[in-house]
Amino acid sequence: MEIQFIEGGVCAPKGFWAGGVHCGIRKNREKKDLALIYSEKECTAAGVYTQNKVKGAPVTVTQQHLANGKAQAVLCNSGNANTCNADGEFIANSMCQAAAKTLNIDPQKIIIGSTGVIGQPLPLQPIVNAMDQLKSSLQTGAQGSDAAAQAIMTTDTKKKEAAVSFLIGGKPCCIGGICKGSGMIHPNMATMLCFMTSDAAISGEMIKKAVKEVTDDTFNMVSVDGDTSTNDTFTLMANGLAGNPEITGPGKDYDDFKAGLMAVCRRLAREMAADGEGATKLLECHVSGAPEKQTAVKVSKAVITSSLLKAAMFGADANWGRILCAVGYADAQFDIGKVGVTLGSAKGTIEVCKNGSGVEFSEEKAKQILLEDEIHIDISMDQGGGEATAWGCDLTYDYVKINGDYRT
Amino acid sequence: MEIQFIEGGVCAPKGFWAGGVHCGIRKNREKKDLALIYSEKECTAAGVYTQNKVKGAPVTVTQQHLANGKAQAVLCNSGNANTCNADGEFIANSMCQAAAKTLNIDPQKIIIGSTGVIGQPLPLQPIVNAMDQLKSSLQTGAQGSDAAAQAIMTTDTKKKEAAVSFLIGGKPCCIGGICKGSGMIHPNMATMLCFMTSDAAISGEMIKKAVKEVTDDTFNMVSVDGDTSTNDTFTLMANGLAGNPEITGPGKDYDDFKAGLMAVCRRLAREMAADGEGATKLLECHVSGAPEKQTAVKVSKAVITSSLLKAAMFGADANWGRILCAVGYADAQFDIGKVGVTLGSAKGTIEVCKNGSGVEFSEEKAKQILLEDEIHIDISMDQGGGEATAWGCDLTYDYVKINGDYRT
Numbered sequence: 001m002e003i004q005f006i007e008g009g010v011c012a013p014k015g016f017w018a019g020g021v022h023c024g025i026r027k028n029r030e031k032k033d034l035a036l037i038y039s040e041k042e043c044t045a046a047g048v049y050t051q052n053k054v055k056g057a058p059v060t061v062t063q064q065h066l067a068n069g070k071a072q073a074v075l076c077n078s079g080n081a082n083t084c085n086a087d088g089e090f091i092a093n094s095m096c097q098a099a100a101k102t103l104n105i106d107p108q109k110i111i112i113g114s115t116g117v118i119g120q121p122l123p124l125q126p127i128v129n130a131m132d133q134l135k136s137s138l139q140t141g142a143q144g145s146d147a148a149a150q151a152i153m154t155t156d157t158k159k160k161e162a163a164v165s166f167l168i169g170g171k172p173c174c175i176g177g178i179c180k181g182s183g184m185i186h187p188n189m190a191t192m193l194c195f196m197t198s199d200a201a202i203s204g205e206m207i208k209k210a211v212k213e214v215t216d217d218t219f220n221m222v223s224v225d226g227d228t229s230t231n232d233t234f235t236l237m238a239n240g241l242a243g244n245p246e247i248t249g250p251g252k253d254y255d256d257f258k259a260g261l262m263a264v265c266r267r268l269a270r271e272m273a274a275d276g277e278g279a280t281k282l283l284e285c286h287v288s289g290a291p292e293k294q295t296a297v298k299v300s301k302a303v304i305t306s307s308l309l310k311a312a313m314f315g316a317d318a319n320w321g322r323i324l325c326a327v328g329y330a331d332a333q334f335d336i337g338k339v340g341v342t343l344g345s346a347k348g349t350i351e352v353c354k355n356g357s358g359v360e361f362s363e364e365k366a367k368q369i370l371l372e373d374e375i376h377i378d379i380s381m382d383q384g385g386g387e388a389t390a391w392g393c394d395l396t397y398d399y400v401k402i403n404g405d406y407r408t
Numbered sequence: 409m410e411i412q413f414i415e416g417g418v419c420a421p422k423g424f425w426a427g428g429v430h431c432g433i434r435k436n437r438e439k440k441d442l443a444l445i446y447s448e449k450e451c452t453a454a455g456v457y458t459q460n461k462v463k464g465a466p467v468t469v470t471q472q473h474l475a476n477g478k479a480q481a482v483l484c485n486s487g488n489a490n491t492c493n494a495d496g497e498f499i500a501n502s503m504c505q506a507a508a509k510t511l512n513i514d515p516q517k518i519i520i521g522s523t524g525v526i527g528q529p530l531p532l533q534p535i536v537n538a539m540d541q542l543k544s545s546l547q548t549g550a551q552g553s554d555a556a557a558q559a560i561m562t563t564d565t566k567k568k569e570a571a572v573s574f575l576i577g578g579k580p581c582c583i584g585g586i587c588k589g590s591g592m593i594h595p596n597m598a599t600m601l602c603f604m605t606s607d608a609a610i611s612g613e614m615i616k617k618a619v620k621e622v623t624d625d626t627f628n629m630v631s632v633d634g635d636t637s638t639n640d641t642f643t644l645m646a647n648g649l650a651g652n653p654e655i656t657g658p659g660k661d662y663d664d665f666k667a668g669l670m671a672v673c674r675r676l677a678r679e680m681a682a683d684g685e686g687a688t689k690l691l692e693c694h695v696s697g698a699p700e701k702q703t704a705v706k707v708s709k710a711v712i713t714s715s716l717l718k719a720a721m722f723g724a725d726a727n728w729g730r731i732l733c734a735v736g737y738a739d740a741q742f743d744i745g746k747v748g749v750t751l752g753s754a755k756g757t758i759e760v761c762k763n764g765s766g767v768e769f770s771e772e773k774a775k776q777i778l779l780e781d782e783i784h785i786d787i788s789m790d791q792g793g794g795e796a797t798a799w800g801c802d803l804t805y806d807y808v809k810i811n812g813d814y815r816t
Contacts, residue, residue, distance in 0.1 A: 053744045054736030054764070084732055086765045118729025119766035225715040226634065227730070228737040307633040307715065308811055315812030321526025322635070324492055328462030329636040336461045356462070357494045358527035397805050403716055404723030 001166055001256050003263045009145030009161030012176035013199035014241040015040040018144035019137030020151030023130035025079035025116075025123070034127060035151035036134050037074040037178075037195055038103060043237035045071035046208040047111070048215050050232035056081050057088030058112045059233055061096065065108050069204030071237050074195045075099045076113035076152050077127065078180070083230045084119040091122050102131045111235050115154055115180060115193050118230060149178040152193055155402055156182045158275050162267045166260045168253050171244035173200040175236075175260045181224065181272030194219065194234040194268060200257055201240035202247040210258050211236050218265035221297070221390040223305045224276035225399070236261070273304075273391035274374070278398030281313055282391065285377040290386030295332040297388040302330035303377060304392030313375060314394035318343060318366035320352040323377060338382040345372035409574055409664050411671045417553025417569030420584035421607035422649040423448040426552035427545030428559030431538035433487040433524075433531070442535060443559035444542050445482040445586075445603055446511060451645035453479035454616040455519070456623050458640035464489050465496030466520045467641055469504065473516050477612030479645050482603045483507045484521035484560050485535065486588070491638045492527040499530050510539045519643050521601050523562055523588060526638060557586040560601055563810055564590045566683050570675045574668045576661050579652040581608040583644075583668045589632065589680030602627065602642040602676060608665055609648035610655040618666045619644050626673035629705070629798040631713045632684030633807070644669070681712075681799035682782075686806030689721055690799065693785040698794030703740040705796040710738035711785060712800030721783060722802035726751060726774035728760040731785060746790040753780035 010018050016039050020032040047066050049059045058076075065071065075095055082088050092112050100107035114122065137147060149159040163176030179194035202210070215234055240246065247253045274282035285303045290296035303309060306326040312319040320341050328336055341353035347369045350361050369375075418426050424447050428440040455474050457467050466484075473479065483503055490496050500520050508515035522530065545555060557567040571584030587602035610618070623642055648654065655661045682690035693711045698704035711717060714734040720727040728749050736744055749761040755777045758769050777783075 052733065052736040053742070054732050081729070084729060084761070084765050117727070118733060119761065227714055227716045227733060230729075230733050230736060306635055307807075308635045311808050311811030312813075314808060317813050319525070321489070321492060321638075324462050325460065325526060325635060325638050328460040328638060334461070353492070353527070357492050395808055395811075397808050399715075400719050400722060400803055400805050400808060403719030403803075405720075405725050 001259055003164050003166045003260055006163050006165045008142045008163050008176060009149060010037050010176045010178050010195060010197045011140050011142065011145040012163035013174040013197045015199060015239050016197045017138040017140050018148040019134060019139060020147035021130055021134050021137050024126035025077055032147065032151035033077055033079045034130055034134055035076045035148040036099065036138060037148055037197065038138055039072050039237055039239045041239040041241060042070055042072050042109065043239045044069055044202055044204045044207050045235060045237040046211045047233060047235035048211055050229055052228050052230045054084065054230045056083035056114060056231035057085065057092040058082055058114045059231060060089060061092040062111050062233060065110060070109060071111050072105050072109040073099060073103055074111040074113065074235065076193065078115050078152050078154050080114060080116040080120060080122045081118045081231050082114035082122040085121050091124055094124050095127055098128045098131050102135045113193050113233050115152065115231055145176065145178060152178065152180045154180060154182055155277050156180050156275055160268055160271045162264045164260050164263050166256060168200055168244040168256050171242050173242040173244055174198060175264050177264050177268055179268045179272060182275060182277050196236040196264065198236065198238040199240065199242040200238050200247065201242065201244050202238045202257060206247050206249065206254055207236060207238055210261055214258060214261045214265050218262065218269040221301065221388065222269045222273045223301060223392050224273065226305050270391055273393050276393035277402045278396040279393030280373065280396055281394045282374045283313055283377060283393060284389060284391055285379065286389045287379045287381065288387045289381040289383060291334055291384040293386040293388060295334055296386040298330045298332045299327050299379060300388045300390035302326045304390045307395055310392065310395035313370065314396045316367055316370035318352060318363065318370060324353060327379060334381060335383055340380045342378040343369055344376040344378060345369045345374060347372055409667055411572050411574045411668055414571050414573045416550050416571050416584055417557060418445050418584045418586050418603060418605045419548050419550065419553040420571035421582040421605045423607060423647050424605045425546040425548050426556040427542060427547060428555035429538055429542050429545050432534035433485055440555065440559035441485055441487045442538055442542055443484045443556040444507065444546060445556055445605065446546055447480050447645055447647045449647040449649060450478055450480050450517065451647045452477055452610055452612045452615050453643060453645040454619040455641060455643035456619055458637055460636050460638045462492065462638045464491035464522060464639035465493065465500040466490055466522045467639060468497060469500040470519050470641060473518060478517060479519050480513050480517040481507060481511055482519040482521065482643065484601065486523050486560050486562050488522060488524040488528060488530045489526045489639050490522040490530040493529050499532055502532050503535055506536045506539050510543045521641050523560060523601050523639055553584065553586060560586065560588045562588060562590055563685050564588050564683055568676055568679045570672045572668050572671050574664060576608055576652040576664050579650050581650040581652055582606060583672050585672050585676055587676045587680060590683060590685050604644040604672065606644065606646040607650040608646050609650065609652050610646050610665060614655050614657065614662055615644060615646055618669055622666060622669045622673050626670065626677040629709065629796065630677045630681045631709060631800050632681065634713050678799055681801050684801035685810045686804040687801030688781065688804055689802045690782045691721055691785060691801060692797060692799055693787065694797045695787045695789065696795045697789040697791060699742055699792040701794040701796060703742055704794040706738040706740045707735050707787060708796045708798035710734045712798045715803055718800065718803035721778065722804045724775055724778035726760060726771065726778060732761060735787060742789060743791055748788045750786040751777055752784040752786060753777045753782060755780055
């Protein structure tokens with residue numbers, strides 16, 4: 001199947017509108033802080049959410065709203081996570097009601113999200129007051145998606161959106177998404193806010209399956225700082241306007257849909273890692289030859305989560321002992337004596353460890369490789385067919401700076 | 409039982425000598441890099457070691473040597489971990505042989521340790537050449553312990569030693585120890601190099617039990633950066649010269665011995681956390697009211713391991729949402745709705761969260777409290793009697809600096 005990346009983010013699929021405004025949750029008037037995504041037609045929809053026992057109020061409300069597998073709009077603010085507030089659910093529900101009234105739809109059909117500081121009351125009034133303006137800001141096409149993507153950013157330095165086009169049963173379909181990441185990023189079952197759209201026709205059961213399967217290989221393989229957020233939410237709405245025969249079970253059409261979704265999510269996951277708080281480099285760790293996939297998952301995540309390795313990568317220091325150390329404390333059973341490590345980037349590749357021991361290598365060449373801004377860490381385990389890829393970033397002065405005084 | 413902290417570190421117990429020299433593993437001639445601890449009399453001994461699948465060669469050799477529960481000396485170098493080297497065990501065994509020859513004891517009676525960079529060959533010759541000088545450096549009393557404690561330091565900024573005196577069966581007994589920590593500190597069953605001594609008489613079985621029990625409540629509750637080292641080793645040798653009736657089973661004498669050991673280990677664990685790489689603050693997290701102890705352990709460790717919280721503490725920012733977030737992703741079952749958080753230091757205490765939600769508090773007072781260099785995070789769970797304390801440190805620019813280019 002051919003998958004083509006296209007412009008337009010969440011508005012690439014037919015029938016989707018998006019917009020964003022500054023409503024006043026953030027002090028900086030230049031920064032949009034309220035986003036809306038709207039489908040002309042009711043969608044099948046599914047979501048995955050944080051596994052943190054502290055759940056943001058919007059997560060709880062969205063879970064309730066998506067219980068019937070239907071949705072038509074996404075409302076999301078940045079600047080405040082609406083989490084650990086005694087009146088959090090009331091606020092989240094009131095936000096849904098305000099949007100529902102403006103859009104003239106059922107509040108149950110709204111997916112709600114919030115991101116920002118935890119434990120500070122979220123004022124309702126600015127959001128309610130901005131609702132008409134927010135509706136007026138809705139646009140189709142790239143500009144609509146851009147405004148929504150901007151409005152959900154927190155410490156992100158780049159907006160994150162992607163979309164693909166491909167055929168299902170001969171009909172061109174699109175999947176698009178926007179997301180934000182940056183800090184408190186170590187998704188478990190979901191990720192810090194990713195909203196996706198599609199014009200494919202797909203049943204509630206199959207969209208749920210696709211979302212779960214793709215999340216495990218993409219967003220759940222990203223870590224910026226090992227902290228699993230309280231508000232991780234990934235939702236996908238599909239409105240069926242592409243006109244393909246509805247996907248109601250496994251088979252080629254489902255596989256094609258999943259491949260399209262995987263392509264978008266993979267790109268967004270990489271962008272989220274590359275734009276981790278303070279990051280200067282994307283780290284991609286690929287593990288192959290593991291006894292089973294789960295082992296490859298644990299090893300690759302242990303490596304990209306290691307503070308010591310992340311700091312070494314910031315310094316472009318080929319301190320591979322830290323990679324092997326992290327491989328060694330991954331919670332899985334395997335023979336460390338067969339493990340090899342190769343470092344790579346646009347500047348080439350270099351083997352640094354073989355059979356669990358160091359090999360001689362040119363420090364100078366390693367330095368050149370590690371000075372690039374996208375680093376590949378390839379770990380060959382030579383004891384099976386398990387494979388996984390995880391994405392992370394380096395640990396820098398700016399991570400400390402950003403988080404030393406995030407609230408001011 | 410009365411426990412008194414005394415001077416003398418590993419040389420506080422009767423019959424123990426210690427020393428340290430610069431043998432040439434490190435380039436800086438001012439820095440000692442080889443330590444020796446020697447008991448006049450054979451000791452019962454026990455150790456706990458890293459659970460990392462990558463094990464330093466000295467760990468493997470020490471495990472073999474302590475299999476019979478006997479030891480008489482510790483030899484340890486800094487500057488090189490002798491880990492992930494194809495000839496690592498040969499080198500470690502040769503080091504034991506050189507020391508055994510000089511001390512005129514069986515090589516099996518030597519506990520061997522190495523700490524420093526992973527995966528670079530450890531040259532044997534400088535160590536062998538320095539052996540006579542090292543033996544000559546042995547002293548009893550505080551100076552001997554000081555030299556050994558200096559010689560095992562890596563990025564530690566302060567030497568770490570402690571000793572206590574107390575009575576067992578009416579006889580004054582001592583337990584003393586030296587340790588090093590700083591980076592790659594997230595001990596699992598053991599810690600980055602801690603060597604302890606005692607003049608108490610205690611059987612092999614009971615010393616093993618004491619070491620295991622005390623480790624779980626002290627060194628295993630420390631984290632600097634979440635990275636479990638390949639060389640973690642904690643050993644205790646007891647030579648019986650105090651003349652107490654040998655401890656051969658449970659009872660008051662064992663409890664007294666364990667209390668003494670706990671006091672020394674607790675102090676060293678705190679010092680290790682406070683001197684974590686780049687740290688400016690000690691973080692002590694005390695969890696009470698957990699459904700069971702294991703839950704308290706997981707929650708307290710999740711909190712002191714959170715990069716986001718550690719960075720907030722560096723900035724003296726009372727961002728308690730990050731504490732609750734970490735509590736929420738701890739791998740245990742409990743009711744988050746009953747959790748409260750209080751921050752404290754020498755400047756006072758302040759409640760910031762109750763029943764899982766924020767309470768109003770003075771940011772100014774919180775700032776004053778958090779500007780101190782020892783911060784207490786008290787988490788009350790109000791759902792049982794489980795309790796635990798964990799120690800960590802803040803995440804600072806200097807951590808990134810130290811680890812961005814550790815090898816040069």
